[in-house]
Amino acid sequence: MAKRILITGAAGFLGSHLCDKFIAEGYQVIGMDNLITGDKKNIEHLFQHKSFQFFHHDVTTFVHVPGKLDYILHFASPASPIDYLKIPIQTLKVGSLGTHNLLGLAKEKNARILIASTSEVYGDPQVHPQDENYYGNVNTIGPRGVYDEAKRFQESITMAYHRFHGLETRIARIFNTYGPRMRLNDGRVIPAFIGQALRGEDLTVFGDGSQTRSFCYIDDQIEGIYRLLLSDYQYPVNIGNPEEISILDFAEEIISLTATHQKIVYKELPKDDPLQRQPDISRAKEILNWEPKVKRAEGMKKTYDYFKGLSLEELEKKEHKDFKEHIRK
Numbered sequence: 001m002a003k004r005i006l007i008t009g010a011a012g013f014l015g016s017h018l019c020d021k022f023i024a025e026g027y028q029v030i031g032m033d034n035l036i037t038g039d040k041k042n043i044e045h046l047f048q049h050k051s052f053q054f055f056h057h058d059v060t061t062f063v064h065v066p067g068k069l070d071y072i073l074h075f076a077s078p079a080s081p082i083d084y085l086k087i088p089i090q091t092l093k094v095g096s097l098g099t100h101n102l103l104g105l106a107k108e109k110n111a112r113i114l115i116a117s118t119s120e121v122y123g124d125p126q127v128h129p130q131d132e133n134y135y136g137n138v139n140t141i142g143p144r145g146v147y148d149e150a151k152r153f154q155e156s157i158t159m160a161y162h163r164f165h166g167l168e169t170r171i172a173r174i175f176n177t178y179g180p181r182m183r184l185n186d187g188r189v190i191p192a193f194i195g196q197a198l199r200g201e202d203l204t205v206f207g208d209g210s211q212t213r214s215f216c217y218i219d220d221q222i223e224g225i226y227r228l229l230l231s232d233y234q235y236p237v238n239i240g241n242p243e244e245i246s247i248l249d250f251a252e253e254i255i256s257l258t259a260t261h262q263k264i265v266y267k268e269l270p271k272d273d274p275l276q277r278q279p280d281i282s283r284a285k286e287i288l289n290w291e292p293k294v295k296r297a298e299g300m301k302k303t304y305d306y307f308k309g310l311s312l313e314e315l316e317k318k319e320h321k322d323f324k325e326h327i328r329k
Helices: 013-024 081-086 088-109 145-165 189-198 218-229 247-258 282-288 296-308 312-316
Strands: 004-008 028-033 052-056 071-074 112-118 169-174 203-206 212-214 236-239 244-246 264-267
Touching (some): 004 088, 013 028, 013 218, 071 218, 081 088, 081 145, 088 112, 088 145, 112 145, 112 218, 145 169, 169 218, 189 203, 203 247, 212 247, 218 236, 218 282, 236 282, 244 247, 247 264, 247 296
Parallel strands (some): 004 028, 004 071, 028 052, 169 236
Antiparallel strands (some): 212 244
């Protein structure tokens, strides 16, 4: 009998690709999303698939799934600065109440659970590159704290369930990931740059552009998460691409890729924006036998082709349709 897996945040960027992966691997997949930042278009190709079910549900309220569950992937959360700065309370709730609910469900079903943590737990790091033993440098009361602390709490309660209840848990610390199905106007570096290039706008670089990021293509990220779920390792594992690049150099790459002639304009660096971001993936290499395969030039070409296929309306859309509905909750 096929194993059953619940994937929260299923209509989001990472969640939708995880649905594809586990269906391809022969699992029965239950997708769950409240669609605040997710989009059903990302999973509509699965609606007729016999191995897929979808529940429109907010995991910060009681979560019930009938029947057995073998695995849970908790990927429900706003993940970009635009998202979590507009809906800070929901961001904190999905990391705390939502995680608590899903850990309880995993305990009830005797299921293994993997939670999606983030490189943001390292804050603006004073250690470079960042390995899993680094505790981070986070401003708990800054504007980004709602996301950073939600994820740090998520890790803490997950390990508490592991230690106190003997629950099988996995923690993926996800670094910057890109590829098809990203939201064009979600504020992250790659869709922001590509969107500006496609609209003929100047590319906006914050600060002097010397801050660095490390970009992992979606296919590599999904494979790393898949291997971590099926591993025997319960502590956090960095999943990301260690190839580091400055934001200014990356802006130049985008201009070259898109064959546009936009200028680069500079704006003030947002508060607590990390100046360096590069994963140490030694643990993933050793435990999961995993490392990224897709070079940035190849991954960016695929991503750009995806964005080029979007409609003019999508290119010009500035705000997700559901924010106004949920902003005061």
